[in-house]
Amino acid sequence: MELQNERKVYQSNELMEAHVGNNPFPLFTQWFDAFRALQTDDATAMTLATAGQKGPSARIVLLKNYSTEGFEFFTQYTSIKGQDIDKDPRVSLLFFWRELERQVSIQGTAVRLTDQENDEYFYTRPIESQAGAMASHQSHPVASREALLDSYTTLLEGCIERGRGIRPASWGGYRIVPTAFEFWQGRPGRLHDRLYYTLSEDNTWSFIRLAP
Ligand SMILES: Cc1cc2nc3c(=O)[nH]c(=O)nc-3n(C[C@H](O)[C@H](O)[C@H](O)COP(=O)(O)O)c2cc1C
16 A cells, blocks of 8 residues: 555644753643543553563553653553563553644653552452453453353352452553653654653753754
8 A cells, every 4th residue: 555645744833942841740741631631532542562572562551640650550460561571671651642743752660569559449440340350361362252251241240249359469550660751743844843851860850852
């Protein structure tokens, strides 16, 4: 399929040094809030890239919390991404906010949340999601859709009787503690703005401009 003539002009915003500080978190919040205000679906969706033994891989996960401590999502520790992180906790997160012509790329280190933090979130989820997490050994082969559904139905009945699920030990969250951010703003003529923030050894942030 020839796509050479599909061109978009990026011109809705700019990203200038005078409008940002040395700490990347306020800028992240400003951009994240601007995107959420558009009320598009899945504003919290982000790509998580890991480097595993079988090579790099990427997938979407949902951001559930963030602060200056890091960016949190929930998953199964025994999934492919979980196995990758066990081998190499250095990961990358990527947000693409198409309507604002923006991308934010984050590099960081993944650390597991505590059992208490995992429980706190798990039991706020709908009971169907709790049963789903109990029934699914994420990223492992299943015999058939029917087999998965049978297991889910049985587990859901138990959850309803009990009034809640039981968090599998393999289900939990990660916090990505960032070491670098890149903010990308599309601009005309492919002269895009890119500000690259890094954390120095004395724990202070600074940024430079990168060529587009
Ligand atoms: C919109 C969207 C949201 C998703 N959110 C999550 C999530 O929060 N956690 C998760 O484990 N998988 C989520 N997934 C599924 C993952 O993309 C992926 O298929 C799954 O985690 C298995 O990945 P792995 O085999 O690389 O570990 C989501 C997928 C989509 C499309």
